[in-house]
Ligand SMILES: *[C@@H]1O[C@H](CO)[C@@H](O)[C@H](O)[C@H]1NC(C)=O
Ligand SMILES: *[C@@H]1O[C@H](CO)[C@@H](O)[C@H](O)[C@H]1NC(C)=O
Ligand SMILES: *[C@@H]1O[C@H](CO)[C@@H](O)[C@H](O)[C@H]1NC(C)=O
């Protein structure tokens with residue numbers, strides 16, 4: 001076979017440096033993923049016999065390096081024998097050197113960590129996905145995702161959640177080969193058809209045996225239950241969170257079968273992520289939802305990139321979160337072109353919680369907890385400083401810190417506190433108060449609703465001062481708190497400030513993220529093993545929680561992809577992805593361009609092709625399709641050598657004698673990061689609708705001339721393919737900042753839209 005040169009060793013040193021930066025205290029023994037070359041069974045799945053033969057051969061291979069097969073058996077903690085050819089093992093530096101010299105070994109890299117994509121987890125920003133969908137919608141047409149199987153790589157599942165009830169569901173599809181790890185009383189059913197855990201990579205990374213309590217597919221964190229229920233949870237009526245967002249909870253594909261792969265413990269290790277991908281492909285999932293990630297990482301050596309490549313190769317669409325490192329461009333993660341990468345934005349809902357004072361003045365606030373006080377009943381209102389306990393300072397009472405209030409002075413009252421945290425409402429609740437007004441301190445702060453322990457109104461700093469003035473203006477200040485979830489009257493989507501944005505730090509020619517979907521204040525099922533705020537004082541056990549993050553937007557897209565898979569089982573992962581991207585919108589419900597949190601206009605680096613429109617995605621007209629070969633040629637073009645290619649291709653891959661331009665990858669968006677003079681790129685459209693004549697409509701980026709040839713494409717039959725060329729030319733006066741435009745192919749019914757993103761090569765880099 002190939003590769004094996006001394007340069008492998010320097011690669012290893014480089015990788016070790018990375019992993020030691022991540023965990024500086026580790027000893028010489030580290031965990032690695034070892035990739036072998038050729039996979040004899042190609043993309044066919046392995047029989048049990050093959051698998052045991054493979055495992056045996058891994059033992060022998062490593063045994064010969066370690067001079068002991070027994071030692072090797074101990075060192076190997078995963079054999080990826082199903083679809084991915086290799087194993088994960090804990091090795092000393094010398095053993096790494098030794099094994100990397102073996103001809104069978106294509107590559108070896110350390111078992112790094114990814115993290116969950118929830119925004120500042122204790123913070124509860126605020127909105128759920130609105131269930132208003134017209135009767136002719138994709139839900140009905142796709143029979144709610146019936147018989148599609150959605151897998152989720154995350155923190156596990158709370159199997160008892162009503163969102164995973166199998167009431168009224170038919171038998172499990174016969175193609176399913178997965179199973180349920182029943183430790184810790186985890187039970188599957190005809191809805192939750194798989195629940196497995198992968199913790200050996202985690203164990204290897206901490207370098208000591210895990211407590212047996214880790215051997216469970218059960219979710220004690222909440223994240224995995226929430227994401228899985230968002231992708232495929234069933235209809236659960238009367239679902240609410242502390243009275244807020246009362247209604248019917250459901251996932252994108254409510255009738256899909258779901259399978260949980262628990263890979264995240266403290267972090268989510270590459271070795272565990274790869275093992276879960278390998279298992280999920282073998283089990284027979286159709287869609288994989290992966291709400292985790294890291295800094296932007298190259299595809300080679302990155303568990304999510306490599307695992308997802310094998311999944312896509314086997315016809316499984318992989319949907320990943322873009323990350324929660326917004327605020328600075330270039331941080332978007334999971335940027336491989338075979339992944340559908342999802343940003344997060346708001347929906348048209350608000351968790352209003354208003355204060356009405358005795359003088360009838362109303363101040364707008366926000367909270368998830370509002371509805372439990374009788375309507376319009378006034379309560380005495382007291383400033384926390386005037387209700388302080390005898391032995392504490394006014395300063396400590398001002399912000400309602402623990403034990404700072406005198407229960408005698410608080411009982412039956414609404415308490416006004418300065419600052420805002422869930423702990424304050426807990427303190428007031430402990431002291432016997434009935435409600436809380438929290439005044440923000442920072443004049444410009446964006447207020448987010450939180451999971452309070454009492455009816456609470458979180459108001460702005462300015463309104464806080466007015467309320468305080470009222471308290472001192474009258475002898476018997478009174479107030480009530482009145483909350484209602486407001487729907488429809490709110491401009492949306494707005495890009496979430498936490499959502500990671502482009503440009504793509506690995507290959508700027510591929511626009512990332514690809515799409516945006518609801519990820520702010522999403523209500524879904526949760527673990528009942530811990531409280532919704534994850535604070536130590538939070539002893540509540542609630543079946544639902546409202547949380548935010550690209551982790552929450554990702555499973556929305558996974559659920560919708562499940563519907564598309566159910567409607568169009570013959571579509572490739574790239575075709576489903578294209579349908580979702582080319583039908584997205586870049587305007588909000590108030591017909592304005594999608595804005596940022598700061599009410600500036602956002603752009604494709606924030607939202608990719610735009611905001612997802614499920615009902616349109618079911619009939620896109622045309623798609624930009626891609627095959628495994630296209631992705632492999634893409635890897636050739638970015639200069640991947642045989643070592644690196646072996647992690648993706650089943651057998652030694654012969655790169656084309658001439659590199660194809662990255663600009664020509666048949667991606668549903670067009671990005672030219674370095675335009676000097678002019679460039680021509682090619683795209684190919686496939687008709688997945690009725691015959692039709694499509695015309696190109698161009699919205700050229702400022703300073704760029706765009707020419708499309710031909711301007712008309714006639715499709716006579718389904719699956720017919722037609723190519724066209726796009727020539728981009730920088731005008732003399734074009735700026736060297738990124739400029740944004742679009743290309744739409746329209747037959748009058750379908751509008752197949754691609755963003756065009758161009759940066760003229762700056763003089764400095766000419
Ligand atoms: C392949 O690329 C890696 C870097 O990812 C390098 O360390 C290795 O030496 C290369 N192999 C060959 C044969 O050039
Ligand atoms: C939720 O809505 C249902 C039906 O409209 C109602 O019966 C129930 O009381 C509501 N629950 C809360 C907490 O508002
Ligand atoms: C104040 O007194 C209460 C009860 O007497 C006690 O629980 C609390 O710890 C005291 N707080 C401080 C800051 O001393």
Ligand SMILES: *[C@@H]1O[C@H](CO)[C@@H](O)[C@H](O)[C@H]1NC(C)=O
Pocket residue numbers: 636637638639640656657658659
């Ligand atoms: C393709 O491009 C890569 C990266 O620029 C380069 O390393 C490689 O030699 C090229 N291959 C061919 C066949 O030109």
Ligand SMILES: *[C@@H]1O[C@H](CO)[C@@H](O)[C@H](O)[C@H]1NC(C)=O
Pocket residue numbers: 714715716
């Ligand atoms: C499609 O139909 C048009 C006329 O309707 C005809 O001119 C053209 O040759 C046909 N193209 C193909 C590929 O059949």
Ligand SMILES: *[C@@H]1O[C@H](CO)[C@@H](O)[C@H](O)[C@H]1NC(C)=O
Pocket residue numbers: 703731733734735
């Ligand atoms: C660049 O020049 C064109 C005319 O050649 C003009 O229409 C356009 O407004 C100019 N753009 C800028 C940014 O100055």
Ligand SMILES: *[C@@H]1O[C@H](CO)[C@@H](O)[C@H](O)[C@H]1NC(C)=O
Pocket residue numbers: 508673674761765766
């Ligand atoms: C543009 O090209 C220059 C040099 O040719 C290079 O230094 C720079 O990194 C490139 N920028 C991008 C975004 O590709």
